[in-house]
Structure formats: structure tokens, C-alpha cells
Amino acid sequence: MSFPLLSLTIWLPILAGFLIIALGDGPARKLAAATSVLTMLVSLPLYFGFDSSTAAMQFTETVAWLPSFDINYAIGVDGISMPLIILTTLINVIVVISAWDVIKDRPAMYLGAFSIMTGLMIGVFSALDAILFYIFFEATLIPMFLIIGIWGGPRRVYATVKFFLYTFLGSVFMLIALIYMYQQGGTFSILAMHELPLNKDQQFWIFLAFLAAFAVKIPMWPVHTWLPDAHVEAPTAGSAVLAAIMLKMGGYGFLRFSLPVTPDASGFMDTFMIVISLVAIVYIGFVALAQRDMKKLIAYSSISHMGFVTLGIFIAFRLIAKGDDAGVALGLEGAIIQMVSHGFISAAMFLCVGVMYDRIHSREIADYGGVINTMPIFAAFMVFFAMANAGLPGTSGFVGEFMVILASFKANFWIAFLAASTLILGAAYTLWMVKRVIMGPIGNDKVAALTDINPREFWMLAILAIFVLLIGVWPNVIGSVMHASIENLVQHISTSKY
């Protein structure tokens, strides 16, 4: 057996998180910083040692765990999950930096919870056993529940209970579907479920169960309402992790479960899925335009961007009908790049709001104005990330959206037309916010008293900016590792199961 690199990436932050909590507030910051950097370093070989020529799972480990139920501790990564794992470990480093001297109340618990959550989220992306996946998927709720509830804003209790119950309700249906498939196929292995023959009715109901879990998580309109509440009330790093990684579990779930397990039902439901994706893109874009709270605005912008992910995923079935396999791959890869890119951009946007919030303790757009005069360096970052959020070419925000729009064009002009409207809407709500907050004359005395970002905040934003640019100018940095896995996925979804 080779070195259990993936297990180490999962369990190192989890165990270290418990240690951080146990040792108390004294060494918490240094320990958390060391853990996050170490976890990131440990995860890097997953990227550099990755064999991008194969779709097979890599770095696999399988240990019998509950033989009576045929549940295995089976983990591994492919080109779809690996970029998300790297994203998770990177964001964890940023989280520790962002919390360094901002969190005064019980920092050990705060940093420990984030560390544990990081391990659990990596577990979600690497699980190859359905029950293991479910356990990680659900277990992430607990630290996030505590993070929002303990360190959140005034309406934190409402927001965190809503967040927990919404996502819990979605995922229990998935549990029933997984148990049902176990009864059919006799195994909880996800890869075996991909091959499990299911008739049309079975697929339909299983698809709906998965949809309940993943549509809430990603979130899709109309089950998105927990997200703005959770984002607004969560502490800065909580919002960043929620937007950057937790939402991606939904998109990942569609790619790992819905598409390959129920390809026929996904094809059957594609119009429905495309329509609600477009509603998310267009309608939620307008909703974002009307927001007065910066965090809420970014939350709605996240939902709108996630609409692109689901659009890219489900446009595939239109293209399969046309026999355009290259277009299918384009849409799916666009969706994944959009997920990774949005991970960096949304985290950066929330951290930017956090930087201002730490100084003025307000998230209202109206309380700001002319921040550029007192915080020029910060303003440069904020404008850059806002541009990326609006999809400016050269930034990562452009790549994924462009690929999805291109794939939609191949399917249907009007779908592409509506999707492309986000280039205008996204620019409108993001840049209008920037105009009101950053530009113009100094709005009030508080803004006049602002001090520019310190080196800690500078590097926190600079690291994110580097990745946004990197993916923007060289998308192949993640594109190249996923081609084989995407081809394999295309194979799966274009083959009927009955």
C-alpha cells in the first residue's frame, strides 16, 4: 500500500482542529496557521503527482469499515474533485490569515472549527463510498452551524438554524436514494452506482432525491433563500468558506451523482433544470441589483453565478441530442472552472467586505462612499475583484462563463442569449456597488478616518488575486487535469442505462 496522502489531507486538519480547541486560546493562532499551511503543502502532490491522462480514480485507499453493511472507507480523486480539494486547502490558509487578529471571542474554537471543516470538505470531494460521502457532507453542517451561530451577526440564530434545516432536509432524501440503490445493487460504492442499471421510474425518483440535496446546497432558485441569510449573518471567514467551498459541494454532487447515476432522468429533466438555471442567472441578477447590503449583494451574485454551473452541467443533454460531444465537454469543463474561479472571487469579495466591516462595522452600501481616497491599495484590490466578478476577460471569472455561454450557443441561441445577459447584469450590480462604495468623494466622517490595509490583509487579498489572474490567463492550469475525467463522464451520460 502506498503512502496514504489523501487520508493525511483529510485527517490532518480534523485532528489538528481538535487539538487547537483542546489547547485553548494561547497557541491557537500559530497552531492553526501551521496546520493550514501544512495541509496545503500535503495537498499539493495531489496536483503535481496527478496523472491527467486517465479518468481512473487516483490516490485511492480502500479499507473495509462496516463489513456488515458493505460500507468501505474508500477515497480517491479524479480530475473533477482534485481542483476542488486544492481550492479547499488554499482557502483554509486564507481563512486563518483573515481571522488572525479579528476574532477576539474564543479564537481557538473558531480556528479549530474551520480546520475541522476543511478536513470534512476535502472528505466530501474525495469520498468514493456513498455513505462516506453522506457522512462528510452532513458533518460539515455542524461546524458551520456553530460558526454562524456563535460568531455571527444580530440575526445569527435565525440564519444558522435555517441554514442547517434547509440543507439537512435536502440531504435526507439523498440518503433514502442511496439506501434504495444499495438494495438494488448491493453496494455503496459510488463507481458501482454509476454502472447500476435503473429503469426510467427509478431514475426519476433518484434524480429528484439528489436534486433535493444538491439544489439546496448549490443553491438553485427557488430553494436559495437560506443563502443570503446565512451569508449576511456569518462572520467574514464563514461567508468566504460558505461561498467558496460549501456551495461547490452541490455542483460536485451533480457531477458525481446525478449525471452518471441517473443519466436518462437528467436528460429527461434537462429543460426544467436549464430553465431554473436561467431564472437564477437573470432574476437573481436583478435581485442583486436591488440590494443595499454588500454581503447580501455578493450572496445573490453567488447564486447567479452558480446558475452558470448548473446551466453548464445540464446544457450537456441538449448537446448530446445533437451529437456534439466536444460541446458537452466544453459546458462541463466550463462549469468546473466556474466553480473554482467563483471559489476565489467570492472569497475575495467577502474578505473585502470584511476588511471594511472590521473598520466601520457596517455592511450597508449607503454608509460608505469614496473609500478610494483613504484606502487606495484596498480600493485597487476591490475594483480588481469586482471586475473579476463581473467576468472581465483576463480574470478567472471570464473563462468559466464564456465556456458555458459558448456551449449554450451550440445548443440554442436563446438560452445563450439569456445566459449572456449576466455579462451586463453582473457588471451592473457589481460595478454599481463599487461606484457607490469606493468611488466618489468621501461619504462621511467614518470613511475619512479609515486606514488602509495592513500587510496581513494585503497578502490575504494578493494571494487570491494571483490565482484569479492565473486561471484567467492560463485556464489550462486546471483545464488540463480534467479532460480525461470529463471525457469519461460524457461517456457515462450519453449511454442510456436501460
Added chain:
Amino acid sequence: MDNLQIATPEIFLLAATCAVLVVGLFTKPKSNAVYWLSQLTLVITLMMAVSQIGGETKTGFSGAYTVDALSASLKSWLLVVAVGIFLYSRDYVGARKIQRHEYFVLGLFAVSGMMIMVSATHMLTVYLGLELLALSQYAMVALHRDNGRAAEAAMKYFVLGALASGMLLYGMSMVYGATGSLDLNVIADILAGNGDAMTAERTIGARFGLTFLIVGIAFKLGAVPFHMWVPDVYEGAPTSVTMFISTAPKIAAFAMLIRLLVGGLETLSADWQQMLAIMAALSMVVGNLIAIAQTNIKRMLAYSTISHVGFLLMGLVGATSEGYSAAMFYAITYAFTTLAAFGVLLAVSREGHEADELKDLAGLGKRNALLATVMMIAMISLAGVPPAVGFYAKLSVLQAAVGAGFTWLAILAVIMSVIGAFYYLRIIKLMFFDDATDETEVKPAGDVSAALAVNGVAVLVLGIAPGFIMSACIAAFA
């Protein structure tokens, strides 16, 4: 001699209990001697019960008493839970006007009753064990004799309990009339068509009896619609007694259910499956919905118990051996988790103050982080959120239900578990998100803190490695 040998743990326990009773007469009320002797008794009995694990199935007393894989492991878990109950209640009982030696002696008698129920394979033995348990419990509820609510609860418990026992006895007599035997193995044989031919009339008689048996069992478990006593008794009884009622007896009641329905009347499973399915559905719905409205934690946990009984019954509706093991796993882990929850409540209570309102837990995270964390783990487990052990319990019963074609019940169950999550989360919210209304320091004794920590960690670790309990449960029905 063989007869006596299979019952050594029970015989020892009974003899030692009588000795403790006598010792109690000669010790000062403030002395902890009775407590330590009771614990010693339980631990020795536990070792005896554990030594029976892995042995072959033995039947004695003309088939009235059986030691098998099921009884050996259930007895062991039962005794472990009882040790925890005694430890957690020691200081609580000591600080109140509760006769301490009566409390522990009655507890020991109740434990022997439960052990007899677990091993009983004859209807009279079942009844004897049940009554020994029930009578001890009626007295324990009333131990707080100056408390009007406790007296009322004891009265209610006694009257309704007597009614249920009557139902059970009536059912047993009907089954006896139909089959001509009280020995559950013989009944199983006759119902299966061996020996005396079963006529249609006699089968109807047996079914009639079955219905009354189920009423009696459902009452003891607290399944809807026979749950009325549960909230009142839980609320009125001293918290340590509530802990007693809500943990170990559930394991014993599960054993009784298995002995009667599976051991004796499995041929009639088509009949009892339907009844159990309806009770399971009703219990989950009623328990979870009404629990939301409670402000008293003991009442809330009472309704939570009702809902968990629904989940436990869901494991049995399929009448498969996987389902029986799943329900057994559920009963054991439920007892452990609830034990931790009540242990925290007892630790937060102090002389002259009962921690039984939700607000008493407010800000516990700052007052005593250990207790709050243990309580949080217990709540997460009861809500069925991984990685706590409650998740596997739910997973296994759901799997049994789906496997037996009761998918509708499984879907209802998961919806109800989401509703249930709300009131469990509320406890976590109170402990960690709210500020304390009562700043008094919470400082349980060192051994209690340590035991609670172990209990909490066990709920979590058993969730990550549930394998060994699970395989014991599967072995019990292999």
C-alpha cells in the same frame, strides 16, 4: 444445577441486592456506602454477563429461561448503562430528600427485572420480569415524597401501568387458549403448524391475543397511541429517575418485544408488521411535532423518546433479521446517548435547583464547556446527524425499512427527523449562542465529569467505528 448456572448473574444480583438492602439499614443516611456497594454489585454482575457472550445457547427451567447471544449482549449493555445511571444520579440523589439507599436498592431490583425480561422465553417469566421492573419504577418515581408532581406522576404511571399489564396478561391468556402453551418456543412451533394442527378458529384466537400483547408492549415502550403517560411521568419524576426510565428499560422492552413477537409469534408477522408500521409512523409524527412546543427539557426529551421508539419500531416492521439487528443497535445506542443527555442535566442541577427548563441550559458553553460539548454531541446524535452514532442507528433502521419495501415509512421518517433536528438544535443554540441567565458555577464531581466525557466521546467514536456493536447485534439474530 445447569438451570441455576445459566442464571448466575441474576442470582448473584438478587442476593447482593438483598445484602445491600440490609447494609443500608445500618448506615447513616449521608454515607455513600450503599452507592459503592451497588456499583460493585453491578460491576460484578456485568463481568458475569460479559462472560456469557460468545457461549452457546442454553435453555433452562423447563424452557422458561434462555441464555443466547441476544440476551448476553443486551444484559451487558444494560448493566453498563445502569452503572452510568448510578454514577450520574449519586450527587443528585444525595442533595435531595430522597432516601439514598432506597433509590439504589430499587434501582438494583429494577435491573434484575430487566435482566429477567431479556432472558425470558416463557410468558410467565416475561411477566415476572416486567412486573419486577415496573413496581420498582413506580416506587422510584414516588421517592421524592414531598413533591406533589412526583406523587401525581407516580399515581398516573401506576394506574396506567397496571392497565397495560392487564392487557398484556389478557393477551397472554388468549394466546394460551389458542395454542395451549405459555412457552414461547412451543407456541412458535404450534403456530408454525407442527404438532397439533392449527385450526382457523385457533389462529384467530392467537391473533386476538397478539393484539393485546402489542398494546401492552407499546405501552411499556411508550409508542403512540399508548404514550400518554410518558411526558407526565418524565416531567414529574426526579430527574435521576427520569434518566433511569428513559434509558435501560428501553433495552429491556426491546428484548421483550423480540421474545414475544419474534420468538413466539413470528408466524403471525404479517399481522404485527402492519400494527408496528402504523405505531412507528404515528410515534415519529406525534413525538417530533409535539416536542417542538415544549419548554421543559424533560417533557421535550419525553416526546423525543416517543419519536425514537417510532424509529426503533421501524426497524422491526420488515420482520427480517437485518431489521431486528438494526432495532437492537438503535435501542442500545439510544440508551447511551440519552444517558449522556440526562447526565448533563443532572450535573447542571444543584441543591434546591432543578435544571429542567430550557432556559436553565442557556450559556452553558461558557459556564462549563465540557458539559455543553457532551450535551451537543448527544443532541447531534439524537438528531441523527453524522458522524455521531445516532446516524448509524437511523441508517440501519432506514435500510431495513427500505429493504422490506416500507419506503413510504422511511421517507416519512427522514422528514420527521428533520423536524426533530429543530428542537435538538435549539438546545445547542441555547448552550452556545445565548448568554447565561444563571451564572452559578457548574462544577460536577471529578468522576462524574470524567464519565460524562467518556460517554460523550463514546457517542462520537461509536459513530466513527460502530462495527463492533453492529456485529454483536447481527450475531444476536444470526
